[in-house]
Amino acid sequence: MRVITTVSEMQTHCLSLKREGRRIGLVPTMGYLHQGHLSLFKALAGKCDVMTASIFVNPAQFGPNEDLDKYPRDFERDEKLLEGIGCDVLFYPTEDDMYPEGYASYIDVERLTKGLCGRTRKGHFRGMAAVVAKLFMITACDIAVFGQKDAQQAAVIKRMVRDLNFPVEIITAPIVREEDGLAMSSRNVYLPPKERKQAVCLHESLKLAEKLSTEGVIDSGIIIERMKELISRYDLADWEYIEIVDPHEMTPVDKITQSSLCALAVRIGDTRLIDNNIIGG
Amino acid sequence: MRVITTVSEMQTHCLSLKREGRRIGLVPTMGYLHQGHLSLFKALAGKCDVMTASIFVNPAQFGPNEDLDKYPRDFERDEKLLEGIGCDVLFYPTEDDMYPEGYASYIDVERLTKGLCGRTRKGHFRGMAAVVAKLFMITACDIAVFGQKDAQQAAVIKRMVRDLNFPVEIITAPIVREEDGLAMSSRNVYLPPKERKQAVCLHESLKLAEKLSTEGVIDSGIIIERMKELISRYDLADWEYIEIVDPHEMTPVDKITQSSLCALAVRIGDTRLIDNNIIGG
Numbered sequence: 001m002r003v004i005t006t007v008s009e010m011q012t013h014c015l016s017l018k019r020e021g022r023r024i025g026l027v028p029t030m031g032y033l034h035q036g037h038l039s040l041f042k043a044l045a046g047k048c049d050v051m052t053a054s055i056f057v058n059p060a061q062f063g064p065n066e067d068l069d070k071y072p073r074d075f076e077r078d079e080k081l082l083e084g085i086g087c088d089v090l091f092y093p094t095e096d097d098m099y100p101e102g103y104a105s106y107i108d109v110e111r112l113t114k115g116l117c118g119r120t121r122k123g124h125f126r127g128m129a130a131v132v133a134k135l136f137m138i139t140a141c142d143i144a145v146f147g148q149k150d151a152q153q154a155a156v157i158k159r160m161v162r163d164l165n166f167p168v169e170i171i172t173a174p175i176v177r178e179e180d181g182l183a184m185s186s187r188n189v190y191l192p193p194k195e196r197k198q199a200v201c202l203h204e205s206l207k208l209a210e211k212l213s214t215e216g217v218i219d220s221g222i223i224i225e226r227m228k229e230l231i232s233r234y235d236l237a238d239w240e241y242i243e244i245v246d247p248h249e250m251t252p253v254d255k256i257t258q259s260s261l262c263a264l265a266v267r268i269g270d271t272r273l274i275d276n277n278i279i280g281g
Numbered sequence: 282m283r284v285i286t287t288v289s290e291m292q293t294h295c296l297s298l299k300r301e302g303r304r305i306g307l308v309p310t311m312g313y314l315h316q317g318h319l320s321l322f323k324a325l326a327g328k329c330d331v332m333t334a335s336i337f338v339n340p341a342q343f344g345p346n347e348d349l350d351k352y353p354r355d356f357e358r359d360e361k362l363l364e365g366i367g368c369d370v371l372f373y374p375t376e377d378d379m380y381p382e383g384y385a386s387y388i389d390v391e392r393l394t395k396g397l398c399g400r401t402r403k404g405h406f407r408g409m410a411a412v413v414a415k416l417f418m419i420t421a422c423d424i425a426v427f428g429q430k431d432a433q434q435a436a437v438i439k440r441m442v443r444d445l446n447f448p449v450e451i452i453t454a455p456i457v458r459e460e461d462g463l464a465m466s467s468r469n470v471y472l473p474p475k476e477r478k479q480a481v482c483l484h485e486s487l488k489l490a491e492k493l494s495t496e497g498v499i500d501s502g503i504i505i506e507r508m509k510e511l512i513s514r515y516d517l518a519d520w521e522y523i524e525i526v527d528p529h530e531m532t533p534v535d536k537i538t539q540s541s542l543c544a545l546a547v548r549i550g551d552t553r554l555i556d557n558n559i560i561g562g
Contacts, residue, residue, distance in 0.1 A: 007446060015448060021300065102530070104392050105444035108407070110385040126389070130445065137446040163386035164411065165288060165418040167296060249383070 001083045003090045007098065007138055010091045014052070014140040022049040026141035028132060031055035032072040033081050036176040036184035040145040041085050043173040052139050053082055054091040056098065060106070060127030072189050091139065098134065106130045109156045109163070112250045116152045116243055116263055117274065128153060129160050136161075136168050143169040149176075149183050151261055151276045152250055159248075175275070177203065183275045190271040194236065199268045201234040202275040205242070209262045213279040218256045220244040223279075231266060240265040240272065247278060256280035282364045284371045288379065288419055291372045295333070295421040303330040307422035309413060312336035313353040314362050317457040317465035321426040322366050324454040333420050334363055335372040337379065341387070341408030353470050372420065379415065387411045390437045390444070393531040397433045397524055397544055398555065409434060410441050417442075417449050424450040430457075430464050432542055432557045436531055456556070458484065464556045471552040475517065480549045482515040483556040486523070490543045494560040499537045501525040504560075512547060521546040521553065528559060537561035 004010045014024060025048030027040045044051055055078055062068035075092065082090055107129035112118075118125055136144065146154040154172045161170055176184045181203030182196075191199055205227040212223050224242050231239050245252050247261040259281030265274045285291045295305055306329030308321045325332055336359055343349035356373065363371050388410035393399075399406055417425065427435040435453045442451055457465045462484030463477075472480055486508040493504050505523050512520050526533050528542040540562030546555045 011446060011448065019302065100443070102440070103444050104390050105410075105441050106389045106391065108387045108389055110387065112385055129386075134444075134446045137448060140448070159383070160386050162381070163384050163415075165292060165415045167292065167418060167421070 001079075001087050001090055003079065003092060005092050005094065007093055010089075010093070011138045011140070013089065014138065017050055018140045023143070024048055024050045024052060024139060024141045026135060026139045026144040027051075027053045027087075028135050028144065028146075029053060029055055030057045030071065030186065031078050032074055032186040032189070033078045034176075034184045034186065034188075036147055036149060038081065038085055039176050040147060040173050041087065043145045043171055044143065047143055047171075050088045051086060052089040052091060052141065053087050054093075054135050054139070056091075056093055056131065056135075058098075058127060058131040059095060060099065060131060061124050062127075063121055063123060066121070067187070067190075070190075072186055091135075098131070107133055107160060107164075109160050112152070112156050112159055115245060115250055115252065116241060117265060118152070120240060120265075125153070125156050129156060132157055133160070133164075133166070136166055141168055143171065145171050145173055148172045148174050148276070149185065150274070151247070151263055155248060155250055181207070183273075185273065187271055187273065191268060195269045195271065198234040198236045199271075199273060201231050201237050201268075202264060202266050202273055205230045205264065206262060206275060206277040209244075210277060210279050213256055218280070220252070220254055220256060220260075223256075223262070227264070234268075236269050238267045240267060244279070282360075282368050282371055284360065284373060286373050286375065288374055291370075291374070292419045292421070294370065295419065298331055299421045304424070305329055305331045305333060305420060305422045307416060307420045307425040308332075308334045308368075309416050309425065309427075310334060310336055311338045311352065311467065312359050313355055313467040313470070314359045315457075315465045315467065315469075317428055317430060319362065319366055320457050321428060321454050322368065324426045324452055325424065328424055328452075331369045332367060333370040333372060333422065334368050335374075335416050335420070337372075337374055337412070337416075339379075339408060339412040340376060341380065341412060342405050343408075344402055344404060347402070348468070348471075351471075353467055372416075379412070388414055388441060388445075390441050393433070393437050393440055396526060396531055396533065397522060398546060399433070401521060401546075406434070406437050410437060413438055414441065414445070414447070417447055422449055424452065426452050426454055429453045429455050429557070430466065431555070432528070432544055433531055436529060440529075462488070464554075466554065468552055468554065472549060476550045476552065479515040479517045480552075480554060482512050482518050482549075483545060483547050483554055486511045486545065487543060487556060487558040490525075491558060491560050494537055499561070501533070501535055501537060501541075504537075504543070508543075508545070515549075517550050519548045521548060525560070
């Protein structure tokens with residue numbers, strides 16, 4: 001596996017692979033890899049000639065009061081993991097190279113970024129969309145994989161790619177869960193044992209929503225109320241949002257008459273976790 | 282010359298040219314071509330293997346009270362002109378194809394878009410930047426030319442390209458003027474004879490600024506005052522802004538100690554015209 005740490009070298013290398021007719025796949029990550037990330041590489045298998053990954057904790061998608069500084073990092077471990085799963089090129093740039101002096105460009109994907117995480121994480125999606133656009137340009141990728149765990153992010157990227165005509169195919173890979181149902185996340189490492197135990201409430205509430213929907217409840221308000229009740233039984237948990245939305249537009253749906261995204265963010269102690277599931281339809 | 286009217290056909294065609302190793306040049310236009318546009322193609326000569334042009338009056342860069350509906354159009358004349366100057370591919374898409382249902386993506390280039398035209402033309406630059414990004418993706422161009430006439434636009438595009446790592450070289454071509462100094466613009470056609478005569482005040486005021494600067498005046502305020510005085514002598518002219526700014530950052534400079542952009546927008550009757558010139562340094 002080749003590790004490239006500058007934008008110009010990565011772009012030159014990838015554009016030259018492209019000119020040779022190679023199909024490039026990209027898994028963009030913020031590092032501190034877990035099984036969820038590795039499943040993204042499996043989703044790429046057979047779909048590209050060159051498998052690239054990026055590790056970059058993108059400051060532009062963190063708010064001033066968010067966890068940029070304490071976000072977990074372990075490059076050496078990540079490097080070994082990527083080597084082991086057959087990644088061909090790892091891009092590991094510096095902040096200064098990604099955001100040179102005078103940096104000014106952000107991508108707004110309107111409407112889709114208003115609700116869910118967009119409500120509290122101001123500026124998150126425009127910074128995320130910008131860095132993804134940059135990574136698409138730098139890696140000249142033909143296909144890229146995103147986790148369904150960040151469902152709103154995946155929807156925003158898909159819309160951006162369609163709207164701005166990026167010649168990139170976007171695929172999503174299912175959420176990978178711990179044995180007790182907690183969605184894998186680099187942020188799970190923040191959780192001390194007591195909180196880790198209670199973190200299961202996100203998945204529990206999603207299972208409840210699915211059960212209610214299967215039983216014929218179509219009123220989003222009723223389902224959301226029941227999820228809130230469930231979460232309120234966990235004393236370290238504090239929900240930030242619980243929403244049922246159109247899975248493409250990310251706008252709230254009152255009646256679940258077709259496939260809908262049930263998504264939530266919950267603070268467990270100081271740690272903000274998200275999770276989601278498709279219900280109905 | 283091949284004329285292509287759909288996004289998907291254009292992108293497929295250009296990506297296949299690219300795979301064959303051809304270097305693609307693009308001149309994006311809103312049509313109603315004049316000598317200023319044609320000079321952009323001359324600037325491309327020898328710099329690419331395939332010369333493409335786009336004609337698209339981009340609704341996303343017009344405000345609700347602007348001249349989108351009355352913007353002059355003459356496709357057949359444009360087509361002949363482009364054929365004559367050796368354009369290889371003309372892209373002439375529809376609005377529906379460029380902005381499909383649910384379109385949501387815009388590109389904000391901060392700071393550079395705050396002053397000058399950005400002050401009154403709210404949303405103009407984010408719509409312009411988005412369509413230029415789309416055209417870059419659709420044409421897979423290696424090089425694109427913009428007119429220095431729209432100096433702020435050119436600066437915004439250059440910053441976007443640098444920031445988002447578009448693999449596109451941007452060149453600018455000098456302003457082309459009528460005999461009396463009026464900068465060529467598709468909008469000049471709006472001017473009835475009396476207004477057309479007074480439209481020379483933009484260039485006259487820029488010449489005055491250059492003269493003062495050459496004489497050693499470095500105070501922007503003094504130069505701008507003198508330009509305003511000059512324009513006030515034209516009874517059909519009403520200046521919207523007159524600014525002296527850093528030519529890359531587009532932020533006002535008080536003292537002209539290096540090359541600076543002197544730019545103005547003036548309404549002549551109902552028609553809004555812009556012009557600019559580099560002074561100092």
